[in-house]
Amino acid sequence: MTRHFHSLLRSSADSVAPAYPGLIYLGGDLPRQTDPWPHPPRHAAHTIVSDEEQARELILRYARSRRWEFPKKPVVFISDVHADADGFWRSLLAARLIEKTGPADADFELTEFGAKAKVLIGGDCFDKGPSNLRLLRCLRLFMKAGAKVDILAGNHDLxxxxxxxxxxxxxxxxxxxxxxxxxxxxxxxxxxxxxxxxxxxxxxxxxxxxxxxxxxxxxxxxxxxxxxxxxxxxxxxxxxxxxxxxxxxxxxxxxxxxxxxxxxxxxxxxxxxxxxLFLSNKGEFSWFFDEMILAKSYGSFLFIHAGVDDEVAEDIRDDGVKKLNKRFRKMLSGDLFELYHGPLGNCLRTKYRELDRPLTTKGVRDLHEAGIYAIVHGHKNVLLGQHISMHSGMLNFECDASIDINTRKIEGLSGVGGAATIVDPAGSVHGVSTDYPLIKVFTPAPDRDHNHPSSTTTSVDGSRGTNVVPLHKIPAAFWGEESKMAKKADSAKKKSKKAAAPKEAVAEEKKPQLSIAKAPAESKKSSSKDGKKDAPKAKAEKTAAPKNKISVDGVTSIEEVQAYIKSLADSLKSGSVKFLQGNHSIVLTPTSHVQFELKASQKSGKHKISLELNWQEGSENDVAIKPGK
Incomplete structure (x- = not known):
């Protein structure tokens, strides 16, 4: 079984992580203690935005309102090494992929963790640093030692x-x-x-x-x-x-x-x-460009050098990352102008500036539909280790941690560089850098097994953190569980489909509709009652998202309905509420338009109470429904 990265951070005899074997041959310091990421208020000096606390709460609310899927094996992302071989070795040590056994480049051993992890070189191996050729030879040594490596293209490489x-x-x-x-x-x-x-x-x-x-x-x-x-x-x-x-x-x-x-x-x-050396079939470094791809995705994470625009986001939603890489490889042997200046080239150099191809909320929705909730990238160099930021409603891990010696001179940084970002199957992302004294640990929901999501609690993201709605307040059918009420609802749907004759007329009494938030102006982005959307249709092989309606038959009492409505309304006042419907994760925010319909009917002398929940997105930035994995 693959050892999780977090298990390497504690030794049996010490409260801090073990030392980094062989770091003495490279110089520099690497952290051995951990710290929550984004940083609590006491670390405000190290955060990256002007209103640090507000950004932190935004990131945490976003993270806790998603149903994350983590990769089955550890993924290590090392980016923007820029011809600095020592920085490369130091980054491998930071991720505990190797043990350095001597000063020479060949003096290293792959660790057990290094042999099992997936390593992504996040682009920009060329330029700036002391030696392009030495770095490429070191990378090849690492690959030949048995490491599982993918090389992502950077703008300098292309x-x-x-x-x-x-x-x-x-x-x-x-x-x-x-x-x-x-x-x-x-x-x-x-x-x-x-x-x-x-x-x-x-x-x-x-x-x-x-x-x-x-x-x-x-x-x-x-x-x-x-x-x-x-x-x-x-x-x-x-x-x-x-x-x-x-x-x-x-x-x-x-x-x-x-x-x-x-x-x-x-x-x-x-x-x-x-x-x-680089273009001929027998050239020493021809392997580099032959193996270069555009992007990789694991679980809820997209790994790419710089970012994406709306066009690429839609391509990922419709066709997936594998087809995007095939398109990239084909264009490498075709029209290089189209590649360099088109949407794929933009993936290697965007900083979401005015002249870059835009990523809007439409593109973010497409990525979310594809199950991608975070982009892990380099390109834009940052200080004090890796950063977390939000752009157009998408979480970004900024991982160009100024590794190479010449970037460090320009930025006025002391010491030597090295950094690695590790996405751990246990449900966390770790940022390790020579420039920050602690290992940054991002955990979207600390109490959840991300690859086996729990269906026994509901997360509510309030302004002061995460609370749990007591389970007895949530009707079991809203979880999609195999409860009696859920079974009754499924049974009723099946019977209605098989019925050949029109249904008997029933006496029906409707309670007034309850609006939790002010209804938004009608727009193309809003979902109709039957769940149809104007967004492009998903591919047939993908799991279809549920309609924006949940019907529950068999509610036992009006008091139960009242308790549920009050619980949901109270939750929305303080933040957003999330629950599961089958294989899908539903997220309602304070700006979502929520309506209930309560129906009482009588048939063949039997009485029945039905509860129906409808919702709409409140704005372009709110996503009311997220397909799960």
């Missing part, structure tokens, strides 16, 4: 691949993509020049500097042709910015190469060697 492949193309769509790598790629070519001097001799280059510039940089005609070629792919405002940046990048690249002591002929020779 930019390197696109730049090397598009060298020499002079059409409007692709002429700029080599220099798009920018000055950050120049150290890679200097590194290759130093390691392969015989293969990068400038004397073997029979091109003039002007001819090399023609291959590296777009000519003046490109600046006139690009706006028309890019129309429809890039927003107009961004096209103007792209033209300016490409001109700047050309000057910066040449200046950086000169600062590194390289002539244009030396750069050209090194670029050609890089194409051999």
């Amino acid at each position: 930019r390197t691949l696109v730049g090397l492949r598009c060298l020499g193309r002079n059409d409007a769509m692709h002429a700029h993509l080599f220099v798009r790598m920018g000055k950050k790629s120049a150290p890679l070519f200097a590194e290759i020049r130093e390691e392969y001097p015989e293969d990068t001799d400038p004397a073997d280059v029979d091109l003039t500097d002007e001819e090399i510039r023609y291959l590296f940089f777009p000519n003046e005609n490109w600046y006139e042709a690009f706006p028309a070629a890019a129309k429809g792919w890039i927003p107009e405002a961004k096209i103007e910015k792209e033209l300016q940046r490409i001109r700047e990048k050309g000057h910066e690249f040449e200046a950086k190469a000169k600062a590194l002591g390289m002539s244009l002929k030396e750069v050209y020779a090194s670029v050609m060697k890089a194409r051999e």
Whole structure:
């Protein structure tokens, strides 16, 4: 059985986690004690928003109102290592995937936990750090030791691949993509020049500097042709910015190469060697781009380098992440402009800025329908370890913890970097970093087994935390349990379907409808009484969400109805209420429009009381019903 990560944080003889074996060979400190995440008020200095307590309560309410599914095996996410091999080893140690046995790169052993965990390299292995080639060799050593590794594409990784492949193309769509790598790629070519001097001799280059510039940089005609070629792919405002940046990048690249002591002929020779190393079938590093994918999903978590937009969210809802990866792999061998500037390229560089492709509440709803409640990503570097944030109603784990040495210099950080984010099957997410003195532990619902959700309590998220509604106040049929009342309701539905003749007329008395919250204005997003929605239909193979109506037959007394209504109303006043209907998780918020209908009928001398609950979403930000797993 796989050992859970949290079980590695306690030793039998100590109240703190065991030491990190071999950290002495790398330097730096890693935390050994845990702390709740988001941080309690006493850690307000380490939180990431201006109103820390308000953000914390928002995150906790969101987390506790979802029915989370955690992966069956531990998932470790390490992102934005940026050519820093020591930072990479330190990150593996932080996740307890390895034990370092000596100072050399080959001096390590995979731990039992490391052999069973799924390791995701979250993108951006290239640029910034001291050695691209050493990092890639270390990653390959780790993979060959038996680690289960997936490599997710980052914007720096894709930019390197696109730049090397598009060298020499002079059409409007692709002429700029080599220099798009920018000055950050120049150290890679200097590194290759130093390691392969015989293969990068400038004397073997029979091109003039002007001819090399023609291959590296777009000519003046490109600046006139690009706006028309890019129309429809890039927003107009961004096209103007792209033209300016490409001109700047050309000057910066040449200046950086000169600062590194390289002539244009030396750069050209090194670029050609890089194409051999990375693009040829027998190249030492061809495996990296061959194995690169866009995203992975485990349980309720989506792992990706930067984020998604509405289009990609809808694709994930309709087709899943596997098909998204197939599309990405196909585009890698196709039109690189479409890949780089389209929605898949946006997944590698979005920071949800105005010029990025948007993720709106519509996209978040699509992700929720796909069972995804959190995005785990890198790209946007943060300080003091990993952060948690909310965007458009989606929980984000920001995991670019400024690992590489050059980012740390720019940010003014002392010491060395290393960080790993662990999603534990036991129902928690752990953030470990050299820059924070405690292991951050995010637990959506501490009292719940997330892979085997309980159906014996109802969570109510109030402003002061989580309470539990006493079970006797909730009619069992509302849980979808095999109670007598639930069985009676199911039996009644089956009989009604089989009935060939019209039902006998029954005397019916309706109680006035009770509105818990003010009814919202009618919109396309609201659900009708019969549960139909205007949202795109889910695929046939997916479990259909229940209609926004629950009918319960066999209620024994008016007092029972009154007790339930009062309990639900009181709960909604303080926060949101969640309960289960079959395999689905229902979430009602204070802005949800809730109505009850009470029906009393008589048939063949028998009396029956029926209770019907209807609800609608109160706004775009409220989700009244969430399909469970």
